């Protein structure tokens with residue numbers, strides 16, 4: 001399946017980010033802990049003019065903890081230190097803020113010397129669509145300052161939010177990059193819900209997910225959809241079983257396979273199948 005999604009509003013958002021980068025001291029880039037490589041925008045260093053950057057593994061609550069450890073190690077081997085965060089509960093976010101201050105230490109010192117006490121440092125919160133940027137900001141601020149929603153493209157323009165007297169955050173729309181060199185990247189991003197479903201073949205996507213789960217998290221699928229031994233079944237047969245067990249029928253008593261696809265993807269994305277990572281270090 002070949003997925004590409006780089007609509008005009010992302011080009012516009014990228015331009016806005018580049019225009020505002022002069023005002024920004026540090027970048028907080030959120031990636032999705034379930035796909036820690038595919039969700040890191042290869043354009044980010046370029047867009048942000050190589051400003052100091054903190055990589056945040058967001059949605060750690062939805063990812064497989066053992067695999068997360070491997071990915072953290074992988075990033076650290078590249079010289080990048082990361083912070084693990086659950087933006088819904090707020091776990092890990094203070095660490096991000098401390099790191100932001102740390103990266104701006106010299107600037108804060110310089111400001112102090114010039115008599116600019118409490119001049120805010122500014123952080124840009126960036127990342128792919130639906131990764132949780134606005135949720136992260138709201139949790140930090142302690143109230144719903146930025147609009148959120150479980151679909152890509154919720155944040156449309158830029159929004160500065162005052163966190164404390166000495167820190168301001170810039171919320172940005174989720175952006176991707178013009179071309180996924182590796183088709184698997186597009187698939188991974190579609191699976192976690194960062195590509196709008198309207199341009200996807202959700203049927204085919206759900207079969208890919210079934211194949212992956214069967215191989216890597218066999219029991220999770222069996223438990224969630226009351227499948228008995230499904231080891232010999234083709235993905236499409238598994239999907240039919242899911243439709244049957246969930247009583248998904250269309251008029252004429254025909255199984256509603258399309259609905260089963262949508263439900264499976266939705267339940268995976270919302271963590272109903274448990275903590276599942278869909279990328280592997282080194283592949």
Ligand SMILES: Nc1nc2c(ncn2[C@@H]2O[C@H](COP(=O)(O)OP(=O)(O)OP(=O)(O)O)[C@@H](O)[C@H]2O)c(=O)[nH]1
Pocket residue numbers: 058059060061062085086087088089127128129130131132133134135136147148149150151152153154155156172173174175271
């Ligand atoms: N389980 C879990 N869900 C999260 C976490 N962070 C965000 N979410 C959910 O992810 C969805 C997307 O969150 P948003 O904050 O709107 O994402 P965004 O990155 O601002 O999205 P765009 O503005 O569309 O680019 C929402 O349903 C959030 O509740 C997290 O750490 N864990």
Ligand SMILES: [Mg+2]
Pocket residue numbers: 133134135147148154155172173174
């Ligand atoms: Mg947003």
